[in-house]
Amino acid sequence: MTPITEVEGRRVALSNLEKVLYPATGFTKAEVLHYxxxxxxxxxxxxxxxxxSFLRYPDGPDGQLFFAKNVPPGTPDWVTTAEVPRSEGPARMVLVQDLASLMWAANLVTEFHTPQWLIGAPGEADRLVFDLDxxxxxxxxxxxRVALWLRDRLAADGIEAYAKTSGAKGLHLLAAVRPTPSRRVTEYAKELAVGAEKAMPRLVVHRMTRSLRPRKVFVDWSQNAARKTTAAPYTLRARSEPTVSTPVTWEEVASCTDPGQLVFRAPDLESRVRAYGDLLAPLLDRAGAGALP
Incomplete structure (x- = not known):
């Protein structure tokens, strides 16, 4: 029998709690939900x-992985959904607005991926993102090293950037911007990526061609396109261990000399949040958003 728990007055079914999702560490589904x-x-x-958008891995990272954008079958009627315009036709997608819907979605075993715009203004970006791969x-x-260059370049345009680990191999830079068409934000991000490659040609590549990437950092500017999504802050990733896309300080970025210094797993986050709060909280302050030049 599937256990039912009550979360903020909603009945949420939680299944397979003892299932090991991360075999390398024995991290179970119950621990995912607790996280x-x-x-x-x-x-x-x-x-x-x-x-x-959900990247689901119900049998762990070594099992089947699949993206789900449409509302999954069996979604409770109390979970908020909304129609979203897409080039191939409108789709109905999930909005996680509260703890109950978060726990329902977490029970599906998923990475959380979000666009750079809010449902009230599709295609009007309020965030800029670089995925450094x-x-x-x-x-x-x-x-x-590349993140520090981009941070300073954005600051020169009056835009304050914040960093988080991808939870995989790389680093994400995010900045709050005044609502701007996604196309324009993408163009601006590409301009900066090209600038980074010119400034650090032995270290940076801005083109997606995989043969150009060995030994370099690919500055992925394309995730600013309205149709694209990026792993959300604090989401677990479908990796061998329960790594988390974790906000980091600029001091941590500047002092990083070993990849292990910026690997954070689910059990690490409680103490980090207690020590730092939400390092990305300024992104939520619309009044502090920068304007693209």
């Missing part, structure tokens, strides 16, 4: 009002 419950306070504001043998250490 999301205890990290909900900083996580939920970064999900709220953004239609979610290292081509082996480059690592997150090289990503940190």
């Amino acid at each position: 999301y419950a205890t990290t909900a306070e900083p996580l939920l504001p970064h999900l709220r009002d953004r239609p979610l 290292p081509g082996p043998p480059a690592t997150i250490v090289e990503c940190c």
